[in-house]
Amino acid sequence: MKKLYFILKSKNLALLTFLMLSGYLFATPVSDCTITKDNGPCFKTTLTSVTLNDNNTYTIVLTVTNNGDPGPICQELSHYSVEGIPDTYSNVIVNVVSGTMNYDHDIAMGPNLGNSTPFFGFKIDNTTGIGDGHPGVFTVTYTLTQLQDQKTSAKAGNDFQIATFTLADFQSVLSCGQPKVANPTMSIDCKTVTLACSISNATIRYTIGNTLPTATTGTVYSSPITISSSSTINAIAISPGMTNSEVVSGSYTIQQVATPTFLPLPNTYSASQNVYISSSPGATIYYTLNGDAPTTSSTKYISGPVVISANKTLRAIAVNDCMVNSNEASGNYVINEEETHNPFPSTGFASIAFEDLWPAMGDYDMNDIVVDCKFDQISNSQNKVIKVEAQFILRAMGANFHNGFGLQLPVTPDKVSSCVLKLNNGQSVPMAGLVSINSNGLEQGQAKAVVIIFDDGFKVLPQIYSGIGVNTTTGIPWTDTQTINMTLTFSEPIDPNLLVAPYNPFIFANKLRGAEIHLPNNAPTSLADMSLFKTNDDDSNVSTFGTSSIRSYITSKNLPWAILFYKKYDYPIEKTAILDAFKHFSDWAQSGGELYPDWYFNTTSGYRDASKVYIHQ
Amino acid sequence: MKTLQLILILFVGMFIFNACQKESIDTSAPLNPTPQKMTDLIIKSSFDWKTTKTYQFTFTGNVTNFVSVASNDGAIYHKALLTAQSAYMITLTLPSYETKVHFLYNGKDIEYALASTSINYKFN
Numbered sequence: 001m002k003k004l005y006f007i008l009k010s011k012n013l014a015l016l017t018f019l020m021l022s023g024y025l026f027a028t029p030v031s032d033c034t035i036t037k038d039n040g041p042c043f044k045t046t047l048t049s050v051t052l053n054d055n056n057t058y059t060i061v062l063t064v065t066n067n068g069d070p071g072p073i074c075q076e077l078s079h080y081s082v083e084g085i086p087d088t089y090s091n092v093i094v095n096v097v098s099g100t101m102n103y104d105h106d107i108a109m110g111p112n113l114g115n116s117t118p119f120f121g122f123k124i125d126n127t128t129g130i131g132d133g134h135p136g137v138f139t140v141t142y143t144l145t146q147l148q149d150q151k152t153s154a155k156a157g158n159d160f161q162i163a164t165f166t167l168a169d170f171q172s173v174l175s176c177g178q179p180k181v182a183n184p185t186m187s188i189d190c191k192t193v194t195l196a197c198s199i200s201n202a203t204i205r206y207t208i209g210n211t212l213p214t215a216t217t218g219t220v221y222s223s224p225i226t227i228s229s230s231s232t233i234n235a236i237a238i239s240p241g242m243t244n245s246e247v248v249s250g251s252y253t254i255q256q257v258a259t260p261t262f263l264p265l266p267n268t269y270s271a272s273q274n275v276y277i278s279s280s281p282g283a284t285i286y287y288t289l290n291g292d293a294p295t296t297s298s299t300k301y302i303s304g305p306v307v308i309s310a311n312k313t314l315r316a317i318a319v320n321d322c323m324v325n326s327n328e329a330s331g332n333y334v335i336n337e338e339e340t341h342n343p344f345p346s347t348g349f350a351s352i353a354f355e356d357l358w359p360a361m362g363d364y365d366m367n368d369i370v371v372d373c374k375f376d377q378i379s380n381s382q383n384k385v386i387k388v389e390a391q392f393i394l395r396a397m398g399a400n401f402h403n404g405f406g407l408q409l410p411v412t413p414d415k416v417s418s419c420v421l422k423l424n425n426g427q428s429v430p431m432a433g434l435v436s437i438n439s440n441g442l443e444q445g446q447a448k449a450v451v452i453i454f455d456d457g458f459k460v461l462p463q464i465y466s467g468i469g470v471n472t473t474t475g476i477p478w479t480d481t482q483t484i485n486m487t488l489t490f491s492e493p494i495d496p497n498l499l500v501a502p503y504n505p506f507i508f509a510n511k512l513r514g515a516e517i518h519l520p521n522n523a524p525t526s527l528a529d530m531s532l533f534k535t536n537d538d539d540s541n542v543s544t545f546g547t548s549s550i551r552s553y554i555t556s557k558n559l560p561w562a563i564l565f566y567k568k569y570d571y572p573i574e575k576t577a578i579l580d581a582f583k584h585f586s587d588w589a590q591s592g593g594e595l596y597p598d599w600y601f602n603t604t605s606g607y608r609d610a611s612k613v614y615i616h617q
Numbered sequence: 618m619k620t621l622q623l624i625l626i627l628f629v630g631m632f633i634f635n636a637c638q639k640e641s642i643d644t645s646a647p648l649n650p651t652p653q654k655m656t657d658l659i660i661k662s663s664f665d666w667k668t669t670k671t672y673q674f675t676f677t678g679n680v681t682n683f684v685s686v687a688s689n690d691g692a693i694y695h696k697a698l699l700t701a702q703s704a705y706m707i708t709l710t711l712p713s714y715e716t717k718v719h720f721l722y723n724g725k726d727i728e729y730a731l732a733s734t735s736i737n738y739k740f741n
Binding site: 338340341342343344345346347361364379381382383496497500501519520521551557558559560563564565566567577578579586589590592593597598600 | 649652654655656658659660661662663664665666667668669671683687688692693694695696697698705706707708710712713714
């Protein structure tokens with residue numbers, strides 16, 4: 001319009017008349033919506049219009065103009081061609097608007113144009129009457145299935161006078177004069193990106209990454225987009241009858257939660273460690289100690305610390321809903337606790353001797369069962385007992401009863417993870433099948449942990465020779481004993497004040513599991529036959545069981561059925577009362593243990609009648 | 618009548634005195650010096666027939682180090698890690714013939730007489 005205004009204002013009517021006659025004024029849209037480019041000094045091509053058809057093809061109108069200048073600079077046009085992507089162009093129509101141009105009305109369509117060079121596009125060939133002093137205007141209308149860069153070539157003389165229209169040129173002309181769709185907006189909440197457009201019926205297409213969306217490519221937006229990592233989102237808004245919006249892009253950086261850190265660091269330590277885990281503020285930490293990869297289903301770290309008391313691999317992740325999960329942190333903690341060993345007795349073996357006729361009194365030779373034993377309580381650096389190792393030797397059986405021997409610990413069975421009994425040669429302890437043993441080595445049906453060391457003494461100490469029992473009768477050869485090794489591992493560290501060796505040892509007599517015989521004032525196990533109490537010579541008071549003043553396994557004259565000896569005990573020969581074998585036994589017993597505490601191991605003169613004490617020959 | 622009352626009071630007093638005297642007899646003396654059989658023994662109902670005694674030890678110290686309770690000949694009855702300024706309590710069963718023990722701690726060897734079953738020892 002500015003051009004027309006200038007022409008009118010200049011009153012250059014001749015020029016105006018020329019332009020009107022040449023059709024220039026009307027062939028060239030008088031608006032800013034056309035783009036004109038030179039094909040050499042005398043020809044121009046104007047991209048006059050680009051129209052989007054209903055079938056998503058485009059109708060293109062080019063207007064070619066010659067200014068009428070004479071040769072030799074401006075030679076006659078011999079052909080005009082438009083290059084295009086194969087199979088995207090069709091329906092070429094040429095219309096001579098002004099001048100005397102002639103041409104082949106069969107438009108040559110590439111790529112096979114009859115010469116050796118493939119040509120992709122179409123050509124208006126054998127043109128005459130335009131150029132070399134013959135002004136003229138013609139239009140070329142054709143269909144494109146997609147917009148693209150296109151070369152136009154006006155061959156005049158030997159020159160291919162080329163003008164190129166870019167994709168952007170086509171898009172510019174296409175959209176020129178139409179209302180434009182407002183650019184889409186983007187907003188992010190946590191890891192969710194919401195797209196919007198102020199035009200209510202606009203369609204938004206988007207891409208994630210480097211590829212930009214177009215009116216026909218990209219994902220149609222229907223709901224907020226969740227991104228799991230830093231991303232660039234590109235979006236365009238399209239609405240019928242409107243120019244597409246610009247492509248807008250938004251880059252969103254999703255921060256990653258800091259990798260958890262452990263304090264103290266994974267390392268080798270001599271004691272249990274309280275490990276604190278930290279990460280980004282607001283992050284939730286999950287960890288494992290069993291070697292599994294941590295997930296949000298793993299143990300949640302709340303305030304800590306994580307107590308690591310044995311060799312463990314600590315693995316952790318930190319999570320925040322608005323951030324990328326942290327990398328995993330992992331570390332090995334090696335706990336080489338300095339164990340302490342607490343023996344009972346301090347050296348050598350202790351002995352436990354039983355009479356096996358309970359609830360009736362026997363002959364008090366205190367040799368019906370003689371078991372030597374020693375214990376080693378192994379504690380961690382917190383002084384808690386983690387394991388008990390013990391050795392038991394059935395040294396004598398002055399009886400014909402097939403007696404078993406067991407041990408009750410003052411903890412519930414679940415506190416014991418395993419108890420293994422082995423002979424010195426590594427073989428299992430021979431059993432008579434009188435008891436039922438759980439997989440952890442404890443006896444079944446017990447409220448407290450009970451270990452059956454052997455269920456029949458004759459399986460461990462066979463009677464090879466004649467006489468009563470084994471290793472109690474003078475003159476009968478000694479039968480070699482076997483050592484039973486016990487390794488009992490607790491499932492959790494135990495207070496050492498609970499575990500006072502030798503705990504609660506007992507025998508059960510004559511293959512009767514319920515006929516338990518314990519040290520005086522020790523409690524029976526869950527499998528004891530309670531009906532036997534207070535029968536025959538037993539003067540137990542069942543009502544005191546479970547109290548600190550328990551009275552059990554004692555006669556009305558306060559005589560016991562079992563005695564624990566801190567040192568190895570030389571027992572009387574068969575059918576000789578302990579009273580007769582040891583000269584100060586009575587003094588010790590009647591003094592309440594105050595006199596002659598060495599009565600059983602002192603071998604000096606006056607302490608024992610050597611003829612009545614069994615000597616291992 | 619007063620004479621009779623006085624005699625009665627003296628009689629009752631003598632009875633009570635003798636009863637008290639009986640209670641103060643050394644209980645460690647054998648009650649039956651010549652028992653012929655087990656049932657001749659006179660055993661106090663409180664006797665538990667143990668050849669051991671149970672002691673309650675409480676240790677405190679200024680440095681974290683191991684503390685041991687040992688016999689006179691060096692046999693270890695118990696060993697534990699004593700944390701500085703933190704009391705460590707442990708119940709130990711020692712042979713009843715033992716009259717003294719040694720506390721081994723931080724390079725020290727302290728002989729200690731077992732005069733009581735409850736022992737509270739603070740290392741300087």
